[in-house]
Amino acid sequence: MGKANKLSKTSLNKSKVPVPLSAFAIYSAQTTTTKRGRVESSSSVQEPKAVPTYLFNPENDRTSQVKNSTTSTSLIKQISNKAAFSLRRASTKRKKKQKKFTNGSQGADWQPYFTPNDDEIQTINFIKSGPIKFSSTASSVQFEAKLTDDIAKDEAGNKQTIYKEDRSIELSTSQSLTECEDEGSDDKTKKDDVTIHRDGVTMDLVVMEEKNNLQPPKKKVRVASRELLEQERRTLKQEEVGKTREQLHGDVFKSTEKTSTSFTTISKKASSIPKMPFPQGNSEKDGRLLFEWLIQPFGLKKFFSNIWERKPLLVRRHISNYAEGLFGSDDLNRILNECNVRFGVNLDVTTYQDGRRETHNVEGRAFSPVVWDYYKNGCSVRLKNPQAFSKPVWQLCATLQEYFKSMVGSNIYLTPPGTQGFAPHYDDIEAFVLQLEGKKRWSLYNPRSAAETLPRFSSKNFDPSEIGEEIFSTTLEPGDLLYFPRGFIHQASSLPGSHSLHITISTYQRNSWGDLMQELFSGALTRAFAEDLEFRKGLPLDYLSSLGVENSDKVSVSRSEALKKVSELFARLAQYADVDGAVDQRGMDFLYDALPPALSQDELDRTIHGAKVKMTSPGHPSACLCGVSLETKVRVLRKNAVRVCLGSDANENMAVTVHHSLQNSRVYHEEERKFFELEADCAPALEFLLHRYPAYVPVASLPLDSDEEKVNFASSLFEKGILIAEEKIELVPEQL
Template sequence: MSGPISAFARYSEEVSLSPQNDSVLPASRKRKRVSMANTNGHLKENQTKKNRSKSLQPALPVSETNGQSKIIEQPSTTKKIKNSETKFLSPAYPTPYPQRRVLVSGPRHSQIDKPTLEENSETNEDEDEDEDEDEADEIEDESPLSAWLHDHVPIEDSTLLGEHLFGLLIDPTPVKQFIKRTWQREALLIQRKQPTYYNGLFSTSDIDDILRENTLEYGENIDLTFYNPATSKKERHNPEGRARPAVVWDAYNEGCSIRLLNPHTYSTSIWKLLSCLQEYFGSLVGANTYLTPPGSQGFAPHYDDIDAFILQLEGKKHWRVYKPLNDDEVLPLKSSVDLDKKVIENVKPCIDVVLEAGDLLYMPRGYIHQGRTLDDAHSLHLTVSCYQQNTWGDLFKILLPKAVDYAMKTNVKFRQGLPLGCLNHFGFIHSTKKLPMKKRANFHAKCHQLLDELLRESVPIQMDNSVDVMAQKFMHDALPPMLTAEEQLTTIQEQGERWNSDLNRVSNVVELEPDTRIRLLRRHCLRVVENDNNDEDNEDNIVAHYTTDNARSYHDRPLSTLGVDKETLPALEMLFTIYPEYISIDSLPLATIEDKITFVSTLYEKGLVRTEYELEHSDGEDEEGDESDSDEEDGLVLKRQKVHNESTDDDDDDDDDDDEDA
């Protein structure tokens, strides 16, 4: 029986990273979107405020709690908020905008005459009480992740947004404290007593929907597992072919656990979670979901080759966690096989707890764990996995060969021959002999001398390129960014040409203008690297790998790559430097306006940049009504209305406050 599969086990096979060089970022190339109008860098007059989207306000976050320990209990912070009250709620995790707070206020009455209010006072009081109870119930059910799930967190930098999300997951533990004291050092348990903490992220009913709406293959997308205590092994009860809902639920009734191997392929909320976290961790972040029936266990005791965060979504599960049994199992490079229960029967667990909905358990690589449901409750948890094959050793495997090659090209000492007779003093057969130590000592001294020169002269030169190789792997592994409604309307995803069935032609024509302001979509959506090539003058040496064309299934598409002209490097460097700020196209350091718009058009058409505001259509005002009908069919009106409502809610509240004061 094979060993347990980690969250990344099926991803650990070597996959070719041959780039698909499908385009080039040129210094000059004719494109249809080139426009020479308005080259002065100022906004056009017709780019009015109605086309501008504001930063989205955060929704209701959870109250902040201080303190940390190995096992953290966080009392429920849910409070009922009456409509008649006005309160400020601070976010659970500090953001770069601490001055921005959420105003929770009751409904405002229109300014009607006093007698009318008195006549309807009894009716209004009853209605207000009902509304108070309904809104209080909604607030009680509100998840602390709600603001992030609904894109209400006003953080523009994707790395900082990922850090903010990670802070919500491990709240009340501060992120910096976790990284300094806990990360890859010890397990951490957070008990919140807030069963709705992860509401909206994933549920058991989502599994049923996924099974009915998609084609899942046993062993590739889903597993049915059961732990046999008699053999201390897990058993897979996977039929062949497609997973049918009735068959899966029948196995669940018989005691099998249901494991989804790639839930992010089917669940947009999990996709959103992982794509956001990968911006913070800078490496692949994966996930599995585990649904276990009452009184059952799906997996044998084992340890994994990934750092795991267990988010208890529903029900309860009894977990036992053990520290690594020896030094070789500390931060292991491979997952263990199924461990016999006798191996740990006399070992005291470092954590022995019943995890309940809203709790979190963190385990570094190498920590042995097993979980079993109680007899009276099922369990659904999400395991978020990260930092597989992302170690110093993995970097040195790339760096040191490059450094040696460079040293042999540039330093004659590395090209000198080995001393005569070294075969007579070194090797396995000579390692135990009592040979003269002088020659061995001289040989060791020479090795140390050359290694010192290697570390001093060659390693620093090859460091950047070696890190880029690691980054190239990440760019291929990564999930594509999940766009917010606002981002869809300001990228090629929804912005621009589309078929208008009413006019029977293409409409919604937009153009990038010199004064259009743009920025990179994400901090890590694009990576510019220099390939190893003996011909230093070859322009094909410099390429840009990107993630926006990646699939939600692991390595379902080849690595996406753009060729880069050296003339465009300063413009790319500027986009990375100013991120997350916007810059007008005519401010980019390229020779001509045509070069600038051509350069940005290439990035825009790959989904790598977004515009600050939604571009105006050039179809003509007489087509506005017909376009609206077409937009409704595509859902654009709803998206625009959502973004508009979110960006104007605060302005409306301020206006109402002014009216009341008047």
């Protein structure tokens, strides 16, 4: 095949091989007596060493937002009788109306999911029968905004108006309901309106004509004016909703939302069930749509600005079959019957009673009758890598990892009624708990200190006396989602009379700035040793006498000079830092950890993964070659599944290497790293394909010297599973 043989697989001389790390920690357990009368010993995980962590600095303090959301107070001026609003001071009548509003006007679907502390300020979105009118001031020119939603009928046929969250019109229990009440005036003229579609909710925003004879009110009120209309128009332009997104979000939601400095809850019910989106051809976009489905109806931008790595989020959907087809008890039973599931490797059976966690694993395969016997005797079952046995879970994790660009793993937890399988602990991953069957009661606790906020390693099993005050408790039902960042202590138990099955989706394990800096400094020191004489000079003869804890309180010239030298070397080290090289190293590690892509049947038909060769007669295949030509349009199969790096060949010479996850096993680190060496003059062609993704480009457009090189290069990558064609490639007989 000519120059196709240029792409030969050679070993990459890598200075460091990462230690295999599972997506979830396996917690320690001592030798125990099982409920089946057996005695086993389970492996324990060594307690992690103390390592630097990062301070917890939440930036989502709603208190400051509420305090700064009103206009400044002005001097009282006479207000015309034709004003579009009227103000009332705190009075008996207003208090009575406020009490009636807060106690029952939100609608039949509203119910609290936690009780806020007295010092917490809650922002509440609500359902109310009838519009609310807001007065406003803007540089002595008043406008009045009226928000009218499309009417959705509830199950009883009653009409309800659904209000959308917006900073300019939100009501706060500490401000808007206690400081002022506005009533509309009959003297209004509609000036402009616009229909807004966002998150599946349709609203009519109406801006009223300004009243030139009105003066600013005495009380502070929210501003709802032309700026609100322009803001909504800009947002609508930025968030164009396509057909796929409309199908993703479903129909109109009825919603309530509550937030605090510690956690956020949202409750929404849809009249139709949004289906889990499948890959459509753009891996990063597919991952984003799938993650939106996972957290919806909570917004994506709001999640990463207010929730991610900051505080837990509870999403109630009231849709029991929201994740239908993802995983169920029948799937677990099938896996136990058909697959080689091993105790301790793929599955754990555990209990937690009287403050003690116990693991009841035995040696060998986890046969289904044995596992179900443990379950009937009150043991929880944890399937540690369901993506290796379940195609829907594999597709979920493989698609999400394209969005996060970090390994995404999962665990399945089956808990008998009225039991708890695990002790209180915190994890080193961002956790998304999706309830699949039954009910489970969750309790969450804040990180115990700044050192345990966003930790790099999972914790030990805590005693109840070690975990502090509970900040949040809730019962998850099928379709509900609970997210909590790494470092938040949690424990969960099933309710009496109801089993529980949930999947925990995990990501961002050891994916912090500190981990990147660790890789960066390691490489910088290697370069500094090789290139800088100052780093190779010997230490002073008296450094042991001037440095160290026992000498830390001494003041001496030798100690000062030694500390000064250390500072100088740190400053010199920065010039040897190779940021791109450190990122490439982490990229290679990610591709080693990652799942292979889950391909649709259409994708299989257009790649080497689905190419089938038939036999014309014994020993005579019908075809041997893939018919790639200059006119064939191709692209890389997945954007973040391939990376071009600089490495070393067997002779320690610099070489271009291509790392990928396209041939990985679904079992974590079951096989060696997947990479091959690439000639330097071919590297620009692969970079060209990566930068043009997701577009398909003709083979003739590749930046190579000759047509033969272009066809050979594309054929080689196609045969390695790197490329996918726009149309199915026919197999052709070998040309003699």
